[in-house]
Every structure is written in structure tokens, then in C-alpha cells.
Amino acid sequence: MKRSLFLSTALAVLSIGAAAEAETLRWALAGDALTLDPHAQNEGVTIMLQSQMMEPLVSRAPTGELEPTLATEWAVKADDPTVWVFKLREGVTFHDGATFDSEDVVFSMNRARSEESQMKGIIASVAEVRATGPYEVEIVTNGPNPILPAALTSIMMLDKGWTEANNAVTVQNVAAGEVTFSSTNVNGTGPYTLVSREADARTVMRAYDGYWGKDSFPLAFDEVIFTPIQNASTRVAALLSGELDFIQDVPVQDIERVKATAGLKVESSPENRSVFFGLNVSDTLVAGNIDGKNPLADLKVRQAINMTINRDAIRDVVMRGQSVPAGIIMPPFVNGWTEELNAYPAPDTEAAKALLAEAGYPNGFPITVDCPNDRYINDEAICQAAVGMLGQIGIQARLNATSKALFFPQVNAMETDFYMLGWGVPSYDSEYIFNFLYHTRDESYGSWNSTRYSNADLDAKIKAIAAEIDLTKRDAMIAEMWQAAKNDLAYIPVHHQMLNWAMKDTLTVTVDPDNQARVKYFALN
Amino acid sequence: MLAFLIRRLVQSVVVLLVVGAVSFGMFRFIGDPVNNMLGQERTQADIEQLRDRLGLDRPVFVQYALFLRNAVQGDFGVSYRQGRPVADIIAERAPATLELAAVSGVMALVFGIGLGVLTAINRNSWASSAIMTLSLVGVSLPTFLIGILLIYVFSVQLEWLPSFGRGETVDVGGWSTGFLTQSGLIALILPAITLGLYQMTLIMRIVRSEMLEVLRQDYIRFARARGLRERSINFRHALKNTLVPVITVTGLQMGSIIAFSIITETVFQWPGMGLLFINAVQFVDIPVMAAYLMLISVLFVSINLVVDLLYFAIDPRLRIERAKA
Numbered sequence: 001m002k003r004s005l006f007l008s009t010a011l012a013v014l015s016i017g018a019a020a021e022a023e024t025l026r027w028a029l030a031g032d033a034l035t036l037d038p039h040a041q042n043e044g045v046t047i048m049l050q051s052q053m054m055e056p057l058v059s060r061a062p063t064g065e066l067e068p069t070l071a072t073e074w075a076v077k078a079d080d081p082t083v084w085v086f087k088l089r090e091g092v093t094f095h096d097g098a099t100f101d102s103e104d105v106v107f108s109m110n111r112a113r114s115e116e117s118q119m120k121g122i123i124a125s126v127a128e129v130r131a132t133g134p135y136e137v138e139i140v141t142n143g144p145n146p147i148l149p150a151a152l153t154s155i156m157m158l159d160k161g162w163t164e165a166n167n168a169v170t171v172q173n174v175a176a177g178e179v180t181f182s183s184t185n186v187n188g189t190g191p192y193t194l195v196s197r198e199a200d201a202r203t204v205m206r207a208y209d210g211y212w213g214k215d216s217f218p219l220a221f222d223e224v225i226f227t228p229i230q231n232a233s234t235r236v237a238a239l240l241s242g243e244l245d246f247i248q249d250v251p252v253q254d255i256e257r258v259k260a261t262a263g264l265k266v267e268s269s270p271e272n273r274s275v276f277f278g279l280n281v282s283d284t285l286v287a288g289n290i291d292g293k294n295p296l297a298d299l300k301v302r303q304a305i306n307m308t309i310n311r312d313a314i315r316d317v318v319m320r321g322q323s324v325p326a327g328i329i330m331p332p333f334v335n336g337w338t339e340e341l342n343a344y345p346a347p348d349t350e351a352a353k354a355l356l357a358e359a360g361y362p363n364g365f366p367i368t369v370d371c372p373n374d375r376y377i378n379d380e381a382i383c384q385a386a387v388g389m390l391g392q393i394g395i396q397a398r399l400n401a402t403s404k405a406l407f408f409p410q411v412n413a414m415e416t417d418f419y420m421l422g423w424g425v426p427s428y429d430s431e432y433i434f435n436f437l438y439h440t441r442d443e444s445y446g447s448w449n450s451t452r453y454s455n456a457d458l459d460a461k462i463k464a465i466a467a468e469i470d471l472t473k474r475d476a477m478i479a480e481m482w483q484a485a486k487n488d489l490a491y492i493p494v495h496h497q498m499l500n501w502a503m504k505d506t507l508t509v510t511v512d513p514d515n516q517a518r519v520k521y522f523a524l525n
Numbered sequence: 526m527l528a529f530l531i532r533r534l535v536q537s538v539v540v541l542l543v544v545g546a547v548s549f550g551m552f553r554f555i556g557d558p559v560n561n562m563l564g565q566e567r568t569q570a571d572i573e574q575l576r577d578r579l580g581l582d583r584p585v586f587v588q589y590a591l592f593l594r595n596a597v598q599g600d601f602g603v604s605y606r607q608g609r610p611v612a613d614i615i616a617e618r619a620p621a622t623l624e625l626a627a628v629s630g631v632m633a634l635v636f637g638i639g640l641g642v643l644t645a646i647n648r649n650s651w652a653s654s655a656i657m658t659l660s661l662v663g664v665s666l667p668t669f670l671i672g673i674l675l676i677y678v679f680s681v682q683l684e685w686l687p688s689f690g691r692g693e694t695v696d697v698g699g700w701s702t703g704f705l706t707q708s709g710l711i712a713l714i715l716p717a718i719t720l721g722l723y724q725m726t727l728i729m730r731i732v733r734s735e736m737l738e739v740l741r742q743d744y745i746r747f748a749r750a751r752g753l754r755e756r757s758i759n760f761r762h763a764l765k766n767t768l769v770p771v772i773t774v775t776g777l778q779m780g781s782i783i784a785f786s787i788i789t790e791t792v793f794q795w796p797g798m799g800l801l802f803i804n805a806v807q808f809v810d811i812p813v814m815a816a817y818l819m820l821i822s823v824l825f826v827s828i829n830l831v832v833d834l835l836y837f838a839i840d841p842r843l844r845i846e847r848a849k850a
Contacts, residue, residue, distance in 0.1 A: 034608070042564025042566065174605055175562075178608075200796055200800060200804060227689070234792055234794060242684065243688060403555075403807070405808070405809045406555070408557075
């Protein structure tokens with residue numbers, strides 16, 4: 001108690017000292033963090049807010065490369081491919097003044113791997129974490145894992161002493177009805193400290209004076225006020241009226257308006273998220289077979305569908321230019337992406353009709369397109385456009401658009417024949433897409449593969465690349481796998497979404513492909 | 526009187542139970558919270574385990590019974606979305622909604638009755654016609670649009686008033702109030718107008734038509750013949766006799782001001798219970814939805830009760846009839 005009183009006095013004194021040129025960033029987006037416990041929710045906004053105050057060993061710079069954070073260097077151990085060695089940064093302190101060392105890493109990693117943690121899926125390959133010195137840790141994996149560092153970018157480090165002293169060792173567990181100290185308090189190593197937080201209303205953070213990276217990052221703001229504003233019109237209005245400096249999600253119809261306003265600008269970049277349709281390729285349609293068969297099981301039908309979707313029209317009309325048409329369900333800048341793979345066929349109604357006739361459906365067939373209406377940018381409108389395009393070749397598509405809370409359980413239960421899905425790749429590696437979307441669905445793989453697509457050869461290769469430490473060989477395998485996946489067309493790619501961040505034109509900001517704004521990278525002109 | 530009260534209380538409990546049952550029956554159609562609670566990397570086993578722990582696989586009436594059992598003991602569960610006790614969250618959010626509702630309610634009453642009386646007395650003046658025409662806007666435009674319009678004019682164009690939030694609040698014994706700071710008071714203006722405009726025009730139109738009715742009555746003519754002052758005729762004799770329907774409507778509208786602040790709160794990002802409820806619906810946060818719906822029905826039931834009791838106070842005929850019976 002005394003300590004915190006002292007600290008707050010010290011902070012107050014500091015803030016008066018800095019008041020002369022204090023810069024405040026007023027920042028808004030639609031959602032708010034769900035908790036401050038870094039291992040309790042694997043959700044974008046939650047991780048983003050936490051990452052202003054807490055840090056992982058390795059993070060991803062806005063440009064997409066891995067960047068040393070609390071670890072300065074890392075490498076696979078020379079004599080054992082299942083062990084990664086991380087050298088830790090020295091001289092790092094937590095907000096309460098405690099020193100960061102290997103003990104905290106072992107503790108935090110084990111907490112993130114614990115039963116209650118929602119992060120355990122990301123680092124499922126980790127078998128053991130051990131300290132081999134005050135500033136060195138070894139992470140042992142189940143079999144070689146060439147891309148382990150990329151998996152650590154959202155695993156935040158906590159102070160062992162602080163967490164234990166506040167009875168927060170167990171991760172907050174909503175299902176068990178637990179509320180822990182760490183879900184509302186923060187003691188991280190990050191550039192900002194928590195000043196106050198009211199969920200869904202306002203979170204105030206102040207620059208941490210003892211931050212290790214003071215000289216490495218622009219750190220232009222002394223104070224950050226984060227406000228969720230759900231209503232898109234209000235959010236844009238608040239930016240236009242000068243009440244906000246930065247909003248992260250501008251509706252596509254408002255982009256021109258913001259750009260036309262003096263003193264404001266919009267920065268855009270493709271998001272790490274592809275939007276596509278999944279097709280039920282099994283022998284039986286959920287909605288009942290047509291003449292005893294599932295037309296979608298026929299590759300020719302899928303090729304016809306692929307040919308009738310006019311991606312350029314969707315970009316120009318539905319997305320108002322804010323999308324990159326896709327020929328593959330992998331966002332650009334993911335390892336494995338190439339221009340050739342992303343090529344998509346020009347829309348050709350006649351050829352598509354011919355393919356359908358060849359497959360035995362000259363008059364098309366009825367199908368329901370299931371679609372979320374509150375998950376991706378203009379999701380329902382994209383589906384509506386697709387329904388019209390399918391109609392052009394005689395497929396009688398019916399749109400079923402529902403909220404994500406109804407839609408995702410339906411997809412997960414495989415109660416759909418034709419559905420929309422968006423997919424981001426946090427590891428920036430193809431393996432992640434293959435694991436979840438292409439591998440035959442079983443207990444540990446293919447949990448998002450609701451197409452029933454199953455390719456034994458591909459499955460074997462998916463398991464093989466996971467342990468292949470020769471990266472050249474691995475990349476060659478990945479290229480081969482994508483070619484097969486692309487030809488089989490279990491998924492019909494639509495596009496890669498664009499991110500649009502709007503801000504005062506005095507800010508210099510690089511749009512992060514994962515939509516993870518980190519204020520420490522923001523600069524002022 | 527006592528028998529009446531007891532009967533109404535029993536009816537109220539039945540209403541509450543039915544509302545709860547209907548809500549729980551509906552939650553399953555809103556969706557499944559599990560997907561929102563787990564990350565993209567979840568396995569099928571994680572999903573099943575979480576469903577099991579949350580008790581989502583149990584029949585609806587069992588879930589409802591468990592909710593009731595805990596609610597009676599004052600435990601409304603833990604929010605799936607925020608991971609904190611629902612009772613704490615609602616207590617934290619209630620002041621924002623109640624302050625907004627109080628300001629809108631007072632505004633609607635004062636201006637509604639005032640303008641209603643004025644337009645009734647000067648029914649042929651151009652000002653009355655103008656007010657009556659404008660009031661159509663208040664009755665017919667959706668709240669959402671009014672809010673956005675006000676934001677556009679007063680925040681974006683004129684830059685006079687804030688477009689979102691509550692401003693600064695002061696904590697007084699666990700109640701966060703916006704009444705004590707300048708930014709808090711300024712922040713109240715637009716949301717209060719948005720929320721209260723419909724009620725204000727409604728009250729105004731009712732008061733006006735009731736007044737017109739009453740002003741035609743014989744006793745008003747006699748009062749005029751006696752040479753009473755206009756002011757006393759209008760406000761003491763006429764207005765008082767228009768109040769029974771006004772109180773009924775106002776009472777029910779007070780309930781709706783709180784219950785339907787959802788839209789206003791969403792437009793202005795007002796951190797109250799309405800916003801909480803919208804978030805809960807989107808996330809399928811069953812404990813929050815259940816507690817909120819129960820709270821709102823308690824509110825409506827008690828307002829109805831108070832309105833019934835007010836009738837006794839205002840209308841002497843009711844007292845006499847009850848006494849006879």
C-alpha cells in the first residue's frame with residue numbers, strides 16, 4: 001500500500017514535470033479488451049490493448065518481421081533440433097520496479113501453457129521451458145519446431161513475484177466464475193502503465209519512465225486514452241469533430257469523407273485476413289442430395305463456381321476498392337504466398353455453364369449460402385453479390401445471413417454446404433492454414449475444416465513440414481502443397497481485406513497487417 | 526388497500542417468472558457463446574469442455590432453475606464477456622443510465638407539460654401550430670437518426686458538444702456521477718435530448734388534447750364567470766384534471782426511457798446498462814442478458830405499482846369506490 005502511494009506520488013510529480021509538452025493520443029475502435037489477464041483470452045483487441053503495457057519475448061514489427069523484444073536473440077540449439085535457446089534482454093524492469101529475468105519467462109510460459117490458459121493452443125508444441133541462466137532460457141518442443149519464435153508473439157511476460165503475491169498464478173477462468181487480480185491490474189514491462197480502466201468506457205495509460213526501449217522507439221505520446229465506440233457513425237463523427245486523434249476501423253463508405261477533411265488522413269494496407277467460401281465436398285449435402293449426389297463433390301462444379309465469382313466486381317462495387325482479389329486463401333506476406341498462386345480466373349459465364357453441363361447439371365441446382373452479417377467487412381453484401389453471380393450460371397443460391405454467434409456454431413457443427421469464412425495467419429506461415437483448414441478434421445487437426453475435404457497425401461505432408469528444419473526443403477514442400485490445395489478447390493477464394501486507419505495528419509503510423517496498433521511505434525511530424 | 530397491494534405483488538412475481546422463462550427460452554436462438562470465448566486455435570475438446578462447464582448442454586428449464594436459485598441468493602453469475610460478477614458490472618453501469626434517464630425524464634415532463642398547456646391555451650396562434658408540427662418530427666423520427674443528426678450538427682459542424690461518452694465523472698460513495706463536473710454536464714445534453722424527445726412530444730400531445738377537452742367543460746366556464754384569474758383556471762383547475770392519463774403514460778414511459786436507452790447509449794457510447802446489454806447480446810453473454818432482463822421487468826412492474834398507487838392519490842373517485850366495495 002505504502003509502495004503504491006509512493007509510486008502514485010512519484011508518478012504525479014513526474015506527470016507535472018512532463019505536463020509542459022505532454023502529448024495525448026485519443027484512440028478509438030469498435031471493441032474493447034475483454035480482460036487484462038494476458039493468458040485468459042486469445043482475442044485481437046484484448047491482445048492489442050495488453051501489448052501497450054506488457055510484452056512478449058519476440059514481437060512482430062508493423063512491417064511484419066520478427067523483432068527482438070524481451071529476448072534479444074534466439075536460435076535452435078546446435079546439437080538438438082528440439083530445443084530453442086533465447087537470450088533475454090538485460091536491464092528490463094516491470095512497472096513496479098522488479099527486474100525481469102529468466103525466472104519470469106519460465107513462470108509466464110508455464111502459466112500460458114496451463115489448463116486454464118486460452119493461449120495454450122498457440123504454444124501446444126512446447127514441452128518444457130527451463131532457465132539456463134539469469135538471462136537465458138531453453139524451450140523444448142515436442143519434435144523440431146522451426147517456427148516456434150513466431151508463435152511467441154502474443155505470449156506476454158508477467159512478473160513471477162507480483163503474480164504470486166497477488167494470488168493470480170492461476171489464469172482467470174470465466175467458465176469457473178473466477179475473477180483474478182490480474183484481470184483488472186497490470187504489471188508489465190511495456191512502454192505504457194495502466195492509470196485507470198473502465199471496461200467498455202475508457203482506459204487511460206501513461207508512458208512508463210523506466211521503459212527499456214526509450215531510445216529505440218518514437219514513443220511520441222505521454223498519455224494514451226483508449227475509448228471503444230461501437231457505433232461506426234459516432235466513431236467517424238468523433239474523429240471529424242476533433243475529439244479523437246486515431247480510429248482503427250473506418251467503414252469503407254466513410255473513407256473518402258475522412259480523406260476530404262482537412263487535417264485528417266487515412267492509411268491503408270492489406271490485412272492479414274483472407275475471405276473465402278468453403279464448400280461441402282463430401283458425398284452428401286447437409287440440405288439433402290440432388291438426384292442422389294452432392295454436386296459440390298464434383299470438381300467441375302467447383303471450377304464453374306470459381307469461374308463465376310467476379311472478384312474484381314466485388315472489389316469495385318461491394319468493397320469500394322478496399323480489397324485485394326484472391327486466388328488463394330492465404331494473405332500476402334505469409335510464407336508460401338506467390339503471385340502465381342494468387343492468380344484467379346477471369347469470370348467466364350459461358351465456360352462455367354459448359355462445365356456445369358458437363359458435370360450433369362445443365363440447369364444448375366439449389367444451394368444455401370450461409371454467411372455472417374457482423375464479422376467481416378461487408379460480409380453479407382459480398383454473399384449477396386455471390387448469390388447473384390451463382391444465379392448467372394443457373395445455380396439457385398439462397399442467402400442465409402446470421403449473426404456470428406449463430407453462424408460460427410453452425411459452421412463448426414458442419415451444418416452447412418456453402419459458407420463464408422475469413423482467416424488470419426498469426427504465425428505468418430502456411431503451416432497454420434494447412435493445420436486448421438485443409439487437414440482432415442480430427443481431434444487435433446482441421447478444427448476449422450468444415451468442407452469435409454480429406455486428402456491423405458496432403459495430411460502426411462502437413463505433418464512432415466511441422467518437423468522439417470531445413471527451411472529450403474520446407475518451402476519447396478509448401479509450394480507443392482498449395483498447388484494441390486488450389487487445384488482441389490475445397491475453398492473458393494474471394495479477397496484479402498484491407499485495413500483503413502484514420503488519424504490526424506500529424507501522425508506517422510505504419511498500418512499493422514494484424515490490425516494490432518502499438519502506440520510505441522507512432523511518431524508525430 | 527392492503528389486499529390490493531398484496532394482490533399486485535403476487536401478480537408481479539408471476540410476471541417476473543414468466544419474463545425469465547421466456548428470456549431463457551430465447552437465449553438459445555441468439556447463438557452460442559463458446560466460439561466468442563475461445564480463440565481461433567481451440568480444439569473440439571476445448572469447445573465441449575467449456576460448454577460442459579458453463580452448463581450449456583443442460584435443458585433450458587434446468588439452466589433457468591439454477592439461475593433463479595442463485596439469483597434469489599443475490600448471485601447473478603459471472604459475465605462471459607468481462608469475467609466479472611454481473612451484479613458488480615450492473616452496479617457500475619446503473620448510475621450512467623439512471624442519470625441519463627432522470628435528466629431526459631425531467632426534461633420530457635417539464636417541457637411536455639409546459640408546451641402542452643401553452644399550445645392548448647393558445648391553440649390558434651402560429652407558434653402553437655409550429656410547435657405541433659415540430660412535435661410530429663419527435664414522434665416519428667427514429668431515435669437513432671435523431672442522435673446521429675444531433676451529433677452531426679452540434680459535434681461535427683458546430684463543435685460545441687461532445688459526440689460520445691460521459692465526460693469526467695466523480696465517484697460519490699460508489700455512485701459515479703456526471704452531475705458534478707462541467708464536462709459531465711455538457712456530455713449529458715445531446716443524449717438526454719435524443720432519449721427524451723419522443724417522450725416529451727408524446728406528453729405534450731396528450732396534455733394538449735386533455736386540456737382542450739377539459740377547457741370545454743362547464744366548471745371551467747363557471748370559473749371564468751366567477752372572474753377567476755386565467756392563470757389559476759388553467760393551471761389549478763384545468764391542468765390538475767388532465768393529469769390521470771398523463772401520469773399513466775409518463776409512468777410507463779419512464780420505464781421505457783430506462784429500458785430503451787439501449788439505442789441512445791449505443792449511438793453516444795454512453796457507458797450505461799443499455800450498452801452493456803447490446804454488448805451482451807452480440808457476445809451471447811447469457812448471465813448479463815438474464816440479469817438485465819430481470820432487472821428491467823422488476824422496474825416495469827414496480828413503476829406500474831407506483832402508478833396504480835398514484836391514481837389513489839390523485840383521483841378521489843377511486844378511493845371512494847374502493848371504500849364502498
